[in-house]
Amino acid sequence: MTSGARVSSPGGNTGNVIRDSALGIVPETLEHYLALNAAIWDAGPLGAAEIELARLRNARHTGCVLCQAVRYDVAVADGLSEDKVQLIRDDDVSGGLSERERLMLAFVDQYNVNPAGISEALQQALLAAFTKDELLHLSLLVAWFNGSSRCAVALGGMPVEMPRMEISVPR
Amino acid sequence: MSWIAGELNREQIIARAPAIGGHFQRLYASFYQLSQIPPEVVELCRLRLAQLHRSEADLALEEYLLAADKREQLHNWHSVAAFSPAERACLELTEVHAMDCSAITDAQADAVKEYFGEAGLVALLQALGVFDGFIRLGLIWQAAPVGGKHHD
Numbered sequence: 001m002t003s004g005a006r007v008s009s010p011g012g013n014t015g016n017v018i019r020d021s022a023l024g025i026v027p028e029t030l031e032h033y034l035a036l037n038a039a040i041w042d043a044g045p046l047g048a049a050e051i052e053l054a055r056l057r058n059a060r061h062t063g064c065v066l067c068q069a070v071r072y073d074v075a076v077a078d079g080l081s082e083d084k085v086q087l088i089r090d091d092d093v094s095g096g097l098s099e100r101e102r103l104m105l106a107f108v109d110q111y112n113v114n115p116a117g118i119s120e121a122l123q124q125a126l127l128a129a130f131t132k133d134e135l136l137h138l139s140l141l142v143a144w145f146n147g148s149s150r151c152a153v154a155l156g157g158m159p160v161e162m163p164r165m166e167i168s169v170p171r
Numbered sequence: 172m173s174w175i176a177g178e179l180n181r182e183q184i185i186a187r188a189p190a191i192g193g194h195f196q197r198l199y200a201s202f203y204q205l206s207q208i209p210p211e212v213v214e215l216c217r218l219r220l221a222q223l224h225r226s227e228a229d230l231a232l233e234e235y236l237l238a239a240d241k242r243e244q245l246h247n248w249h250s251v252a253a254f255s256p257a258e259r260a261c262l263e264l265t266e267v268h269a270m271d272c273s274a275i276t277d278a279q280a281d282a283v284k285e286y287f288g289e290a291g292l293v294a295l296l297q298a299l300g301v302f303d304g305f306i307r308l309g310l311i312w313q314a315a316p317v318g319g320k321h322h323d
Contacts, residue, residue, distance in 0.1 A: 006280045007289040025290045029201050029297055036194035043190035063273050107311075115311035116225070123174040135175055136188045140195060143308050147300025150272040154296045156280065158273075 005157030016170045022155055033148075034170065040144050041074060041169045044137030049078040050104065054138060055145045057088050057105050061112040062149040069162035072169055082164075100129050104138060111142050173314035181309040181316040199305065200319055202298040203235055207291035210235045212258055216265040216295065217302045218245055223269045224306045232318040257286035261295055268299045 010024040018024070018034055041051060052075030059067035071080070087096045093105050103125055110118050126135055152158070176184045185192035203210045214235035221229035222245065244251045248262050260282035267275045283292045309316045 022293050026294045032198035039191045039194050115307040140191050143304030147304045151296040151300045154272045154275050
């Protein structure tokens with residue numbers, strides 16, 4: 001684990017957390033990154049609170065302290081509570097969550113731990129609880145947040161802990 | 172057959188959500204157009220990820236045309252002279268990223284920066300995240316990939 005950031009940020013202060021981060025130094029990917037991140041929040045059938053639950057569960061797997069500290073304001077406005085966030089930090093998510101929420105977390109866990117090993121029982125439970133468009137949205141958002149979270153960790157400079165901070169979706 | 176979408180392949184499934192999937196596909200394609208890292212190196216790293224995930228279908232894809240000996244000997248890149256120091260630096264980072272991204276050392280990151288600069292390191296880490304995601308999606312959906320054929 002590094003003690004410092006491995007890459008300099010571009011030095012700008014646009015107010016956009018992606019553009020002002022180290023990601024801003026790769027012009028070939030920056031606009032695609034921004035557009036995809038916004039589309040994940042805006043263009044799928046899942047609501048912001050559900051997206052945030054999946055994002056935070058994924059961040060637990062990747063060990064991204066920053067990702068775990070962030071709350072997107074759209075998710076809070078959509079009803080995401082800190083009580084629920086605490087529930088998804090446990091290995092055992094059997095209590096306090098709806099069946100739909102538990103299945104969502106099961107998908108995130110499967111994606112992270114053993115994507116090739118998804119059981120037929122989980123497949124059938126997911127198909128019964130979600131529409132195919134919702135499952136596609138869930139899949140794409142987990143893939144997106146997992147990859148970007150891994151990138152954040154690998155770029156170094158991650159603190160041991162951070163306070164909760166609420167931000168807007170960068171656009 | 173995929174449990175999520177029947178006979179569709181991975182790219183066709185992604186295309187069913189064009190407002191999101193289109194951006195994902197364009198981001199994926201952009202990694203083969205980088206000014207910081209040659210597409211050959213990007214492709215080697217994607218293929219190494221496919222090997223580590225044991226995704227034969229992703230390993231069979233040819234997103235960028237490589238010398239046949241490099242494809243064939245990729246699993247032995249540590250001991251094969253055909254791989255350059257710059258390629259080795261990226262492949263080593265790729266392997267650690269696949270196992271535990273928090274385990275990447277400063278020395279491993281510096282090795283990539285030595286050849287491709289800070290922007291190259293960022294671009295490679297972005298690419299690894301997206302490639303890893305596409306491979307995992309194919310595995311969890313049980314949908315074969317067809318790739319984007321970026322060597323046209």
